[in-house]
Amino acid sequence: MTSSRLEAFSDGVFSIAATLLVLQLHVPTPAEGDFGRALLSQWPTYASYVVSFMTIGIIWINHHTLFSRIKEVDRPLLLLNLLLLLSVSTIPYPTALLGQSIGTGNGSHVAAAIYGGVMVTMSLSFTALWSRVGRATSPVGARLHPRRPMVRTFAGLLAYVLGTALAFVSAEASLLVYASVAVFYLFPPR
Amino acid sequence: MTSSRLEAFSDGVFSIAATLLVLQLHVPTPAEGDFGRALLSQWPTYASYVVSFMTIGIIWINHHTLFSRIKEVDRPLLLLNLLLLLSVSTIPYPTALLGQSIGTGNGSHVAAAIYGGVMVTMSLSFTALWSRVGRATSPVGARLHPRRPMVRTFAGLLAYVLGTALAFVSAEASLLVYASVAVFYLFPPR
Amino acid sequence: MTSSRLEAFSDGVFSIAATLLVLQLHVPTPAEGDFGRALLSQWPTYASYVVSFMTIGIIWINHHTLFSRIKEVDRPLLLLNLLLLLSVSTIPYPTALLGQSIGTGNGSHVAAAIYGGVMVTMSLSFTALWSRVGRATSPVGARLHPRRPMVRTFAGLLAYVLGTALAFVSAEASLLVYASVAVFYLFPPR
Amino acid sequence: MTSSRLEAFSDGVFSIAATLLVLQLHVPTPAEGDFGRALLSQWPTYASYVVSFMTIGIIWINHHTLFSRIKEVDRPLLLLNLLLLLSVSTIPYPTALLGQSIGTGNGSHVAAAIYGGVMVTMSLSFTALWSRVGRATSPVGARLHPRRPMVRTFAGLLAYVLGTALAFVSAEASLLVYASVAVFYLFPPR
Numbered sequence: 007m008t009s010s011r012l013e014a015f016s017d018g019v020f021s022i023a024a025t026l027l028v029l030q031l032h033v034p035t036p037a038e039g040d041f042g043r044a045l046l047s048q049w050p051t052y053a054s055y056v057v058s059f060m061t062i063g064i065i066w067i068n069h070h071t072l073f074s075r076i077k078e079v080d081r082p083l084l085l086l087n088l089l090l091l092l093s094v095s096t097i098p099y100p101t102a103l104l105g106q107s108i109g110t111g112n113g114s115h116v117a118a119a120i121y122g123g124v125m126v127t128m129s130l131s132f133t134a135l136w137s138r139v140g141r142a143t144s145p146v147g148a149r150l151h152p153r154r155p156m157v158r159t160f161a162g163l164l165a166y167v168l169g170t171a172l173a174f175v176s177a178e179a180s181l182l183v184y185a186s187v188a189v190f191y192l193f194p195p196r
Numbered sequence: 197m198t199s200s201r202l203e204a205f206s207d208g209v210f211s212i213a214a215t216l217l218v219l220q221l222h223v224p225t226p227a228e229g230d231f232g233r234a235l236l237s238q239w240p241t242y243a244s245y246v247v248s249f250m251t252i253g254i255i256w257i258n259h260h261t262l263f264s265r266i267k268e269v270d271r272p273l274l275l276l277n278l279l280l281l282l283s284v285s286t287i288p289y290p291t292a293l294l295g296q297s298i299g300t301g302n303g304s305h306v307a308a309a310i311y312g313g314v315m316v317t318m319s320l321s322f323t324a325l326w327s328r329v330g331r332a333t334s335p336v337g338a339r340l341h342p343r344r345p346m347v348r349t350f351a352g353l354l355a356y357v358l359g360t361a362l363a364f365v366s367a368e369a370s371l372l373v374y375a376s377v378a379v380f381y382l383f384p385p386r
Numbered sequence: 387m388t389s390s391r392l393e394a395f396s397d398g399v400f401s402i403a404a405t406l407l408v409l410q411l412h413v414p415t416p417a418e419g420d421f422g423r424a425l426l427s428q429w430p431t432y433a434s435y436v437v438s439f440m441t442i443g444i445i446w447i448n449h450h451t452l453f454s455r456i457k458e459v460d461r462p463l464l465l466l467n468l469l470l471l472l473s474v475s476t477i478p479y480p481t482a483l484l485g486q487s488i489g490t491g492n493g494s495h496v497a498a499a500i501y502g503g504v505m506v507t508m509s510l511s512f513t514a515l516w517s518r519v520g521r522a523t524s525p526v527g528a529r530l531h532p533r534r535p536m537v538r539t540f541a542g543l544l545a546y547v548l549g550t551a552l553a554f555v556s557a558e559a560s561l562l563v564y565a566s567v568a569v570f571y572l573f574p575p576r
Numbered sequence: 577m578t579s580s581r582l583e584a585f586s587d588g589v590f591s592i593a594a595t596l597l598v599l600q601l602h603v604p605t606p607a608e609g610d611f612g613r614a615l616l617s618q619w620p621t622y623a624s625y626v627v628s629f630m631t632i633g634i635i636w637i638n639h640h641t642l643f644s645r646i647k648e649v650d651r652p653l654l655l656l657n658l659l660l661l662l663s664v665s666t667i668p669y670p671t672a673l674l675g676q677s678i679g680t681g682n683g684s685h686v687a688a689a690i691y692g693g694v695m696v697t698m699s700l701s702f703t704a705l706w707s708r709v710g711r712a713t714s715p716v717g718a719r720l721h722p723r724r725p726m727v728r729t730f731a732g733l734l735a736y737v738l739g740t741a742l743a744f745v746s747a748e749a750s751l752l753v754y755a756s757v758a759v760f761y762l763f764p765p766r
Contacts, residue, residue, distance in 0.1 A: 007640060014204070014584070015636060018591030021208030024285060025216060026595060031289040033296050034303070041303020045293075045310075059285065063278045066205060070197060081764045088633045095594060095629065099601040103615075106603050113604070113611020120615075194271045204394070211398030214475060215406060221479040223486050224493070231493020235483075235500075249475065253468045256395060260387060384461045394584070401588030404665060405596060411669040413676050414683065421683020425673075425690075439665065443658045446585060450577060574651045 009073045012087060016069055019091045023098060024062040027055050030102040051105035053181060054121075058101040060188040065094060065128070068191070071155065072132075076139055083138055090131035093124055100124050104181065114177035122170025122180060125187075129163035158195055162187055199263045202277060206259055209281045213288060214252040217245050220292040241295035243371060244311075248291040250378040255284060255318070258381070261345065262322075266329055273328055280321035283314055290314050294371065304367035312360025312370060315377075319353035348385055352377050389453045392467060396449060399471045403478060404442040407435050410482040431485035433561060434501075438481040440568040445474060445508070448571070451535065452512075456519055463518055470511035473504055480504050484561065494557035502550025502560060505567075509543035538575055542567055579643045582657060586639060589661045593668060594632040597625050600672040621675035623751060624691075628671040630758040635664060635698070638761070641725065642702075646709055656705050663698035670694050674751065684747035692740025692750060695757075699733035728765060732757055 031051060034044035069090075073079075079087075100121035107117040136156040169183035221241060224234035259280075263269075269277075290311035297307040326346040359373035411431060414424035449470075453459075459467075480501035487497040516536040549563035601621060604614035639660075643649075649657075670691035677687040706726040739753035 007637075007644075011583075011587075011640065013201075015587050015591055017201075017205050017208060018587060019595055021205055022212055022592055022595040023598075024281075025209055025212040026598065028213075028216065028285055028288050029219070029599065033289075033292050036300050036302045041297060042306045045303075045306065055286075056282070059282050060278070063281065067197075067274065070201065084637060085762060088630070091594075091633065092626070092629050095598055096625075098598050099603075102603050107611060110606050112606045113615075116612045116615065192275060203391075207391075207395050207398060211395055212402055214471075215399055215402040218403075218406065218475055218478050219409070223479075223482050226490050226492045231487060232496045235493075235496065245476075246472070249472050250468070253471065257387075257464065260391065382465060393581075397581075397585050397588060401585055402592055404661075405589055405592040408593075408596065408665055408668050409599065413669075413672050416680050416682045421677060422686045425683075425686065435666075436662070439662050440658070443661065447577075447654060450581065572655060 007079045007084065009076050009079050012079050012084070013070065013073050016073075016087065016091060017066065019095050020062055020066040020069070023095045024059050024066075026098050027058050027062075027101055030098065030105065031055060048105075048109060050108035050181075051102075053185075054101045054105035054108075057181065057185045057188055058097050060192070061125075061184070062094060062097060064188060064191040065132075068132070068155070068159070072135060072139060083135065086131055086135050086138060090128060090135065093128035093131060096124050097128075104177065108177050108181070115173055118173035118177035118180035119170050121184065122166055122173055125166040125184065126163065126170060129159065129166050132159050133163055154195060158191075162191065165190075197269045197274065199266050199269050202269050202274070203260065203263050206263075206277065206281060207256065209285050210252055210256040210259070213285045214249050214256075216288050217248050217252075217291055220288065220295065221245060238295075238299060240298035240371075241292075243375075244291045244295035244298075247371065247375045247378055248287050250382070251315075251374070252284060252287060254378060254381040255322075258322070258345070258349070262325060262329060273325065276321055276325050276328060280318060280325065283318035283321060286314050287318075294367065298367050298371070305363055308363035308367035308370035309360050311374065312356055312363055315356040315374065316353065316360060319349065319356055322349050323353055344385060348381075352381065355380075387459045387464065389456050389459050392459050392464070393450065393453050396453075396467065396471060397446065399475050400442055400446045400449070403475045404439050404446075406478050407438055407442075407481055410478065410485060411435060428485075428489060430488035430561075431482075433565075434481045434485035434488075437561065437565045437568055438477050440572070441505075441564070442474060442477060444568060444571040445512075448512070448535070448539070452515060452519060463515065466511055466515050466518060470508060470515065473508040473511060476504050477508075484557065488557050488561070495553055498553035498557035498560035499550050501564065502546055502553055505546040505564065506543065506550060509539065509546050512539050513543055534575060538571075542571065545570075577649045577654065579646050579649050582649050582654070583640065583643050586643075586657065586661060587636065589665050590632055590636045590639070593665045594629050594636075596668050597628055597632075597671055600668065600675060601625060618675075618679060620678035620751075621672075623755075624671045624675035624678075627751065627755045627758055628667050630762070631695075631754070632664060632667060634758060634761040635702075638702070638725070638729070642705060642709060653705065653708055656701055656708060660698060660701035660705065663694055663701060666694050667698075674747065678747050678751070685743055688743035688747035688750035689740050691754065692736055692743055695736040695754065696733065696740060699729060699736055702729050703733055724765060728761075732761065735760075 032048065034041055038044040076083075100117065103117040104114070104121045107114040133156065136159055140153070140156065165183060165187045169180045169187075172183060173180040222238065224231055228234040266273075290307065293307040294304070294311045297304040323346065326349055330343070330346065355373060355377045359370045359377075362373060363370040412428065414421055418424040480497065483497040484494070484501045487494040513536065516539055520533070520536065545563060545567045549560045549567075552563060553560040602618065604611055608614040646653075670687065673687040674684070674691045677684040703726065706729055710723070710726065735753060735757045739750045739757075742753060743750040
C-alpha cells in the first residue's frame with residue numbers, strides 16, 4: 007500500500023475524532039437553573055475538549071511528518087498504524103470521562119488515569135512506528151534522521167506516564183500535564 | 197507540508213462539523229403532544245442549523261481561496277489553521293446552545309454571545325491567516341492581492357463583534373446578524 | 387475552483403450524512419421488556435434507515451456523473467451545490483422523524499411530508515445543477531447530452547412530490563414511494 | 577467511474593463508521609455509584625468496541641487490496657460496493673446492541689445473532705465483489721489470482737455464520753468468534 011492512501015484514511019480518522027469531541031459539550035436544560043452559571047460550571051468539559059482537540063491536531067501533524075519519509079507501507083507498519091488509529095479514535099471517550107467527572111467530583115482520579123492510559127498507548131504506537139521507519143530505511147541512513155523525532159515522541163510518552171501517575175494525586179494536575187504536552191509539541195522541533 | 201494536504205485535512209473538519217449540526221435537531225416524543233406543533237416550536241433550532249451550515253460552507257470556500265494562493269505551509273500557518281479548525285469544529289455547540297435557548301427562553305442572551313464569540317475567534321484566525329499569507333508573499337506582490345479578501349474577512353469580523361454586542365439586547369437580533377453575514381458572503385467578492 | 391475539489395468536499399458530506407444515519411437506531415433498555423420484540427417493533431426505523439442510506443448512495447453516484455462532465459466550477463454552481471449539500475446533510479433528521487413517528491403512531495403524516503419536502507428540495511437543487519451544467523456547455527453541445535440525466539432527475543422530483551402528497555393519506559405509502567425512487571435509480575440510465 | 581474515486585468515498589464511510597463506534601461508550605453518572613466499578617462493569621461495551629474497530633480496519637485493508645486490482649468500476653460493482661458500505665456503516669448499531677445487552681443480561685443472544693447477521697451480509701457482499709472482479713478480468717487471468725483472497729473472504733464468511741449460530745448458545749462465545757476473525761485477518765495472506 008502506498009503511504010499516501012494510508013495517510014488519507016488516517017487523516018479521516020483524525021479529523022472525525024477531533025470533530026466528534028464537540029458532541030460531549032452539553033446544553034444546560036432549564037431545570038439546571040441559571041444558564042450562564044450552568045455553563046461556567048462545565049469548565050472542565052471545555053478544558054478537556056480544547057486539550058484533546060489540540061492533541062489530535064498535533065498527532066496529525068506528526069503523523070504526516072513520519073509518513074512523508076516513506077513511500078511504501080508494509081504489513082507491520084499497517085498494523086501499528088491501525089493501533090495508533092484505535093487509540094486516537096478512542097480519545098473522545100476519556101475526554102468526556104475526564105471533563106464530566108472533574109465537574110461532578112465523582113471518579114475524576116480514575117478518569118484522569120484512563121485518559122493517560124489511552125495517551126500512553128497512542129505514544130507507544132507512535133514510538134514503535136518511528137522505530138520501524140528508522141529500521142526499514144537504515145541502508146539509506148542519512149536522509150531519514152529518525153532519532154530526533156523518536157526522542158521527541160519518547161519525551162511525550164514519558165510526560166503521559168507522569169500524567170497518569172499524577173492522576174491518583176489530582177485529576178486537575180494530570181489535565182495540566184496533558185495540556186503542557188500539547189503546548190510543547192506546538193513548538194517546532196529543535 | 198504542502199497546502200493541498202492541509203486543505204484535505206481542513207476539508208474533513210469542515211464537512212464533518214457541517215454534517216454533525218444535524219444531530220442537534222430533536223425528534224419530539226409523544227409526551228410533547230401535537231407532533232406538528234412541537235416541530236414548529238423548534239424553529240430557532242432550524243434557523244440556527246441553516247445559518248451555521250451556510251457559514252461553514254462559506255468558510256470552506258474562503259479557506260480554499262486562501263490556500264490556493266500558496267503551495268508550502270510553514271509552522272505558523274499550520275498553527276493558525278489549527279486554531280481556525282478548533283473554532284469551526286466548535287460551531288455545533290453554540291449552534292445547539294442558541295437554538296435550544298431561544299426555544300426555551302432560558303439563557304438565550306448568553307448563548308447568542310457565545311455563538312458570536314466563537315465566530316469572532318474564527319474571524320480573527322482567518323484575518324491572521326490572510327495577513328500571514330500576504331506577508332509571506334510580499335516579494336512577489338502583485339500576484340496575491342490579499343488586501344481585498346482581508347478587507348472582506350475583516351468586515352465579517354466587525355459584523356460578528358456587532359452581533360455579539362447585540363446579544364445582550366436580543367438573541368434573535370444577533371441570529372439575524374449572523375445570518376446576514378452568511379448571506380453577504382454568498383455574493384462573490386467585488 | 388476545480389470540480390475535483392468540490393467533489394472531494396461533497397463526498398465528505400455524503401459519506402458522513404450516510405454514516406450518521408446509524409445513530410438514530412436505538413438500543414432497547416431492559417425496561418422495554420422482551421428485547422427481540424422491542425427490536426422488531428422498531429422496523430420503521432430500520433426501513434427508513436435503509437431507504438435513506440441507499441438514497442444518499444445514489445445521490446453520490448449521480449453527483450459524480452454530473453461533475454465528471456465539467457472541470458471548472460463557477461460561483462452559481464458552487465452555491466447550488468451548497469444548497470444540495472444542505473438538503474443531503476439534513477436527511478438524517480427527517481429519517482429519524484419518519485422512523486420514530488411511524489413506530490409511535492404519533493405525527494407520522496407530518497414526518498412523511500417533511501421527509502418528502504427535504505427530498506423535493508434536494509431534487510430541485512439537482513435539477514438546477516443539471517440545467518446550469520447544460521447551459522454552461524451549450525457551445526460544445528453534443529458531448530454533454532444533459533437532457534437524459536435531467537429527465538431522470540426530474541422524474542425523481544415528480545416522484546418525491548407524489549410521495550409528499552401521499553403523506554397526508556399514509557406515511558407508510560410515502561415511505562414506499564421514497565424506497566421505489568431509490569430502487570429506480572439503482573438501475574443504470576437507459 | 578474510476579476505482580480511486582470509489583475508494584475515496586468508501587474510505588470515508590469506513591473511517592467514519594470506525595470513529596462513530598466511540599459514541600456508544602457511556603460515561604457513568606454519579607447515580608451509578610462507584611465510578612471505577614461502573615466502568616469495569618461496562619467491559620462488554622469496550623470488548624465489542626475494539627472488535628468492531630479492528631474489523632472495520634481490516635475491511636478497509638482488504639477493500640483496498642481488491643480495488644487496487646482494477647481501474648474502472650462498472651454499475652454492478654458499484655451496487656455491490658454500496659451494499660458493502662451499507663453493512664459496514666450499520667456496524668456501530670449491532671456493536672452497541674451486543675455490548676449493552678451482554679452488560680444488562682437482557683437480549684444478548686438476539687444481539688449476538690444480529691451482529692453476526694450484519695457481518696454475514698458484509699462477507700457476502702465482499703465475496704460477491706471478489707467473484708465479480710475475478711470474472712471481469714478472466715481474459716487477463718494470471719495477473720489477478722483472485723482465488724486466494726476469495727478463499728480467505730469465504731473463510732471469514734463461514735466463521736461469521738458459525739458465530740451467528742453460536743449466538744443462541746452464548747453471546748460471549750459469539751463475540752469471541754468475531755474477535756478471532758479479526759485476529760485471523762491481522763496476519764498477512766499466506
